[in-house]
Amino acid sequence: MKEHVEIPLREKNIVLIGFMGVGKTTIGQLVAKKLYRDFIDVDQEIEKKQNMPISLIFQKFGEDYFRKIEKEYIVDICTNTRLKVVSLGGGAYLQEEVRNACLSNCIVFLLDLSWDSWKDRMPLLVENRPLLKEKSMEEIEKLFIKRQNAYSLHNSKVSTNNLDPETVADEIVNSVKLTWSIYEPNQ
Numbered sequence: 001m002k003e004h005v006e007i008p009l010r011e012k013n014i015v016l017i018g019f020m021g022v023g024k025t026t027i028g029q030l031v032a033k034k035l036y037r038d039f040i041d042v043d044q045e046i047e048k049k050q051n052m053p054i055s056l057i058f059q060k061f062g063e064d065y066f067r068k069i070e071k072e073y074i075v076d077i078c079t080n081t082r083l084k085v086v087s088l089g090g091g092a093y094l095q096e097e098v099r100n101a102c103l104s105n106c107i108v109f110l111l112d113l114s115w116d117s118w119k120d121r122m123p124l125l126v127e128n129r130p131l132l133k134e135k136s137m138e139e140i141e142k143l144f145i146k147r148q149n150a151y152s153l154h155n156s157k158v159s160t161n162n163l164d165p166e167t168v169a170d171e172i173v174n175s176v177k178l179t180w181s182i183y184e185p186n187q
């Protein structure tokens, strides 16, 4: 078994979680830029590796296959990299192994958006998210509610209601820098 090495707080990957379309990709990119870190978007990297869009991966190989490669990739990032900003796909954090890997090695931020605000964003999202296609608003709301339990396991939560991506990214950066400035006094 691999020995657990405690990662210094300043070097931990920052992971963004939350429901489809809350802004993980958009805001993650900005946070990475502001902290001079590399950015990893798990969905985009899987699409590159598989050389096809996620909707086609779902169509050709099924959701279970997608979840398997998604989990393996995230566990690998969490255990073998540092100093990254990582945006997960919206459903990744539902997997227990993903949650454990993130919470043991990284700083996990939940991007929170109310259902009412999310509904306004829905038209932007439906095209590229296979899980939203052919679902009624009631079914999507049920999924939104059901997932909140898993998302509640995080290190910090940022509300994104009525805030532009720059403002949310600044809030995350400030919050991270605040934790970095706290240290044990010399006795």
Ligand SMILES: Nc1ncnc2c1ncn2[C@@H]1O[C@H](COP(=O)(O)OP(=O)(O)OP(=O)(O)O)[C@@H](O)[C@H]1O
Pocket (backbone or CB within 6 Å): 018, 019, 020, 021, 022, 023, 024, 025, 026, 027, 043, 087, 088, 089, 090, 091, 121, 124, 125, 129, 160, 163, 164, 165, 168
């Ligand atoms: N704070 C915000 N205010 C308004 N629009 C936003 C905000 N954040 C993101 N958006 C818009 O919402 C859409 C979805 O954003 P994004 O792709 O970043 O979400 P995501 O959380 O990464 O979704 P997924 O879980 O599917 O990966 C994009 O069109 C983006 O421009």
Ligand SMILES: O=C(O)C1=C[C@@H](O)[C@@H](O)[C@H](O)C1
Pocket (backbone or CB within 6 Å): 019, 020, 043, 054, 088, 089, 090, 091, 092, 128, 129, 130, 131
């Ligand atoms: O919420 C989800 O289950 C998903 C969200 C997207 O980021 C993609 O990972 C995929 O469309 C599945």
Ligand SMILES: [Mg+2]
Pocket (backbone or CB within 6 Å): 024, 025, 026, 041, 043, 087, 088, 089
């Ligand atoms: Mg995304």
